[in-house]
Amino acid sequence: xxxxxxxxxxxxxxxxxxxxxxxxxxxxxxxxxxxxxxxxxxxxxxxxxxxxxxxxxxxxxxxxxxxxxxxxxxxxxxxxxxxxxxxxxxxxxxxxxxxxxxxxxxxxxxxxxxxxxxxxxxxxxxxxxxxxxxxxxxxxxxxxxxxxxxxxxxxxxxxxxxxxxxxxxxxxxxxxxxxxxxxxxxxxxxxxxxxxxxxxxxxxxxxxxxxxxxxxxxxxxxx
Amino acid sequence: xxxxxxxxxxxxxxxxxxxxxxxxxxxxxxxxxxxxxxxxxxxxxxxxxxxxxxxxxxxxxxxxxxxxxxxxxxxxxxxxxxxxxxxxxxxxxxxxxxxxxxxxxxxxxxxxxxxxxxxxxxxxxxxxxxxxxxxxxxxxxxxxxxxxxxxxxxxxxxxxxxxxxxxxxxxxxxxxxxxxxxxxxxxxxxxxxxxxxxxxxxxxxxxxxxxxxxxxxxxx
Numbered sequence: 001x002x003x004x005x006x007x008x009x010x011x012x013x014x015x016x017x018x019x020x021x022x023x024x025x026x027x028x029x030x031x032x033x034x035x036x037x038x039x040x041x042x043x044x045x046x047x048x049x050x051x052x053x054x055x056x057x058x059x060x061x062x063x064x065x066x067x068x069x070x071x072x073x074x075x076x077x078x079x080x081x082x083x084x085x086x087x088x089x090x091x092x093x094x095x096x097x098x099x100x101x102x103x104x105x106x107x108x109x110x111x112x113x114x115x116x117x118x119x120x121x122x123x124x125x126x127x128x129x130x131x132x133x134x135x136x137x138x139x140x141x142x143x144x145x146x147x148x149x150x151x152x153x154x155x156x157x158x159x160x161x162x163x164x165x166x167x168x169x170x171x172x173x174x175x176x177x178x179x180x181x182x183x184x185x186x187x188x189x190x191x192x193x194x195x196x197x198x199x200x201x202x203x204x205x206x207x208x209x210x211x212x213x214x215x216x217x218x219x220x221x222x223x
Numbered sequence: 224x225x226x227x228x229x230x231x232x233x234x235x236x237x238x239x240x241x242x243x244x245x246x247x248x249x250x251x252x253x254x255x256x257x258x259x260x261x262x263x264x265x266x267x268x269x270x271x272x273x274x275x276x277x278x279x280x281x282x283x284x285x286x287x288x289x290x291x292x293x294x295x296x297x298x299x300x301x302x303x304x305x306x307x308x309x310x311x312x313x314x315x316x317x318x319x320x321x322x323x324x325x326x327x328x329x330x331x332x333x334x335x336x337x338x339x340x341x342x343x344x345x346x347x348x349x350x351x352x353x354x355x356x357x358x359x360x361x362x363x364x365x366x367x368x369x370x371x372x373x374x375x376x377x378x379x380x381x382x383x384x385x386x387x388x389x390x391x392x393x394x395x396x397x398x399x400x401x402x403x404x405x406x407x408x409x410x411x412x413x414x415x416x417x418x419x420x421x422x423x424x425x426x427x428x429x430x431x432x433x434x435x436x437x438x439x440x441x442x443x
Contacts, residue, residue: 058302058441062305062306063438063441063442064441086306093302093303094299095298096298097298097299097303098300099294099295101235101238102231102238106231106234109227110227110231111303113224113227113231113314114308114309114314115307115309116308120227142238
């Protein structure tokens, strides 16, 4: 896979997890996991607390190293340089990745620095994203003043801004109210129409709201 | 992009004026302890104060860089760094510079005042100033490196200084030897140029080292 993936990724994305095994502090987190997701699909990772959903998503985004097995994007190992994997993914973790001392607007501008598909000078679009998630009135509040749900909304506003095709979200629906959940699911559906791919972990069933939902159920490892 | 990074770093520090003034107050408090312990013998103080100023600066840099990444780790900013497709090294470089600007520079600015207070000779105070300007960026970078190294561990308050103080030694040796050389009237250019070369070596490498260390810390 030496061709530039940026061109390929318009219509054809395929992420596969190949017999992935992960240990943390000598405890087994998961073993022999195989998953295949394509564009327009949503992979919903479910399972009880502590079964390794977060670790699996972190492995898929390349932050967590695997004991054995590998993750690939269009058959190219994501750890290889020529894969340009990071150019194509947006990861929003369990922790929101916001700076407590900055205001909502400053935070979103700063987060644009980490995503080359967005522009931190495009204040108009950032304001639109805040409006979409109904946080416009908190624009000049520092994040430490916000409630957990509102912090989550600020983090999710990045989804509105980015043009990346692969979204990796760790429990995005946590702390959200009904209206925001609906807005988020609409954003997911639009992303699917845009040939995007979403991998998320959640405890709620999204199959009614979204098409092409693939399930991956994780179990607690007993050893 | 650089503009956005610099603006954000400035905003963070100016919103927490504590983080600028507290190191400075700490520096003055520790310095004021020495005459209390050693007595007010001017000759003795004149001899030991250059060294004491350096020791105090080390304590200040240790405290201000100790928990450099703690909030970022808690808030998940480190994961954002590691999944970013833009140059994180640049962000880390500016963060080191900002940390130096707001914790060490205020201390350095007050060195002339302190020299007057303790009647340190003009020559000595110039060399202290010079070694501090060249040395503190290295100390801060190493301190931040230590903070990245101990990120995933709980209760790492003392561990970080224990790890990084040995790495301070080269800087200390050459600074102390420059100060010594000035006070007995020898040339000191070689020590200063070694400090300068250490600085030029450490600063560009550190962002890459930090990124790698953060990857390791997340992975434990």
